[in-house]
Amino acid sequence: MTTSSAxxxxxxxxxxxxSPALVAAIAGGIHEGIAPRKVRYPFxxxxxxAAPYSYxxxxxxxxxxxxxxxxxxxxxxxxxxxxxxxxxxxxxxxAMDEQNSMLCRRVADLPTGPDIDSEGKRIYQVGGSxxxxxxxxxx
Numbered sequence: 001m002t003t004s005s006a007x008x009x010x011x012x013x014x015x016x017x018x019s020p021a022l023v024a025a026i027a028g029g030i031h032e033g034i035a036p037r038k039v040r041y042p043f044x045x046x047x048x049x050a051a052p053y054s055y056x057x058x059x060x061x062x063x064x065x066x067x068x069x070x071x072x073x074x075x076x077x078x079x080x081x082x083x084x085x086x087x088x089x090x091x092x093x094x095a096m097d098e099q100n101s102m103l104c105r106r107v108a109d110l111p112t113g114p115d116i117d118s119e120g121k122r123i124y125q126v127g128g129s130x131x132x133x134x135x136x137x138x139x
Contacts, residue, residue, distance in 0.1 A: 015104075018088070042071060042073070047089065060136045082126040
């Protein structure tokens, strides 16, 4: 049975929530894709970028890229929270059903700058791309 990237996304969120300092720093929580309206700053989003499958005779591999960003009202908070995200995820071992964690590594910083939200506040977005490799034996 072949699984999808869903267990990887769950493992990423689980790993982020396991960091007490990170959870305390993000009043608006963790959201997939886009945060709902009226979420308090700072908050975190994650988004699947790509999830190609690779097969060998004995296993299936997923090489996933996920972008993780923090949105905050000032750049100092945004950068500090981004450092907490990197500490939680870079080189982390992820717990997943039906897949073995092989790699979780920050591979790029996201090129973002300040923006204006719907209420006219200047918002800073800082984040990174994470490469996650998993193996599903016996596929």
